Amino acid sequence: MPDVEVSLPDRIDSEIDRLIEQGEFLNREQAVEELLSMGVSAYAPTEEEDDEEKLFTQMTDDQQDPAARQDDEGDEYTL
Template sequence: MVTSEVTLPDRIDSDIDRLVEQDDFLNREQAIEELLSLGVSSHNAAGESEEELVDDVFTQAVDDQQDPANHQDDQL
């Protein structure tokens, strides 16, 4: 694992402390790692073209609207 040193604004540092204190994360290291991962994932998703995003939303909407009667065998 790579170790990096960053300088954070006081507000961000306080937010991380608060999240750890609220038991959203086990410790600061886990909080920082997960929050950075979410930021990178969000940034990558923002890089998708609008057409790709529309296709993904359309596909998900169609999948969500499938007739449950067609999947009765899955529930038996």
């Protein structure tokens, strides 16, 4: 695993120490790794983009070809 050196503001450093003291993390290394992972995950593509694509494909899938419909109304023209 690559080593990275980061300068943090005092308030964030204190917050990490507080989380470790409260037992949220076993040690500083685990805390920094998990918190950075959570931050990077926040920038990952969201489900909303997939939902928009699904909405488009659903709309096109819901459309029916009039020639493919199976109406029991006969050959009469109806409004």
